[in-house]
Amino acid sequence: EWTPDNFVDATVAEIKEKVGNDKVVLGLSGGVDSTVAAVLLNKAIGENLYCVFVNNGLLRKDEFSSVLKQYEGMGLNVKGVDASQQFYNELKGLSDPEAKRKAIGKVFIDVFDQEANLIEDVKWLAQGTIYPDVIESVSADGGPSATIKSHHNVGGLPDFMKLKIVEPLRMIFKDEVRRAGAAMGIDKNLLGRHPFPGPGLAIRILGDITPEKVAMLQEVDAIFINGLREHGLYDKVWQAGAILLPVQSVGVMGDERTYEKAVALRAVESTDGMTADWVNLPYEFLQKVSNDIINKVKGVNRVVYDISSKPPATIEWE
Ligand code: XMP
Numbered sequence: 001e002w003t004p005d006n007f008v009d010a011t012v013a014e015i016k017e018k019v020g021n022d023k024v025v026l027g028l029s030g031g032v033d034s035t036v037a038a039v040l041l042n043k044a045i046g047e048n049l050y051c052v053f054v055n056n057g058l059l060r061k062d063e064f065s066s067v068l069k070q071y072e073g074m075g076l077n078v079k080g081v082d083a084s085q086q087f088y089n090e091l092k093g094l095s096d097p098e099a100k101r102k103a104i105g106k107v108f109i110d111v112f113d114q115e116a117n118l119i120e121d122v123k124w125l126a127q128g129t130i131y132p133d134v135i136e137s138v139s140a141d142g143g144p145s146a147t148i149k150s151h152h153n154v155g156g157l158p159d160f161m162k163l164k165i166v167e168p169l170r171m172i173f174k175d176e177v178r179r180a181g182a183a184m185g186i187d188k189n190l191l192g193r194h195p196f197p198g199p200g201l202a203i204r205i206l207g208d209i210t211p212e213k214v215a216m217l218q219e220v221d222a223i224f225i226n227g228l229r230e231h232g233l234y235d236k237v238w239q240a241g242a243i244l245l246p247v248q249s250v251g252v253m254g255d256e257r258t259y260e261k262a263v264a265l266r267a268v269e270s271t272d273g274m275t276a277d278w279v280n281l282p283y284e285f286l287q288k289v290s291n292d293i294i295n296k297v298k299g300v301n302r303v304v305y306d307i308s309s310k311p312p313a314t315i316e317w318e
Helices: 004-019 032-048 063-073 084-091 097-117 131-139 143-151 174-183 200-204 211-230 283-296
Strands: 023-028 049-055 078-082 122-126 164-166 239-253 256-269 300-305
Touching: 004 032, 004 164, 004 174, 023 032, 023 097, 032 049, 032 122, 032 174, 049 063, 049 097, 063 078, 078 097, 084 097, 097 200, 200 211, 200 239, 211 239, 211 256, 211 283, 239 300, 256 283, 283 300
Parallel strands: 023 049, 023 122, 049 078, 122 164, 256 300
Antiparallel strands: 239 256
């Protein structure tokens, strides 16, 4: 019978056996999977686990500093690397969604490779791969390693790709990951976090990315997400976020005519992200959030709510 405690004990023993006294590097994303993987490895090998948490400048408001603090509080050996500017530079002028994803992937690999190279004699790369990821990478386009290869078809593979791989979650599902995390005492809020895409806010800013647009969207997103929490709606929603539209429209503010940006709010119910329904959020809630956004976020004068389901729409707009 599968129980979280048995899983944790068995996996910690396996990791010890497998990596011995070797050093291991792991990229933390702020998400559930990489966090649970890190805590398992930390239990097994402690300071020989080197965690790297990269700020790509596309995270939610204050997320980098608050999550980094949380990691430190959990006793993880973690280094926060603020590479925002590198990401912004690479993204400059790009509007095509796939071009943005590629640029972000490339910078991430460069930054992570550089950090991994600073760890003397590191032997292993740990990943928070879970069972559905394993299946997907077999059936789809060759998976993450194929993506990494396509970024580095000139000049060979990054060094960290040559490390041996340890993936303590590769046999279990998301709900089991959460249960294992809870059994190890990981904070409930962290374990219950909505999924957030790797390219972050870059694929929620339609068109090109500037630090100013990121800052604007972070404010809008924070009002929406905090509102969901305050109204007890956060856990009823599978994923939620805001999208900055490349649209200006006319409004009035006092006696002034404004000509400013529109944002869309999106909240969906889903079990695996493959299909999704938009959530029937209470009108009173939408009204409050809309007022807050327009009153507090400079440069935004219109809020719309996305009532499209997947399929045929996708969850993200890009
Ligand atoms: P879509 O938009 O395809 O999204 O309906 C389904 C789920 O996948 C997430 N998503 C991504 N996650 N890198 C990621 O790590 C990406 O490029 C990416 N694109 C979409 C999305 O947030 C949703 O949970």
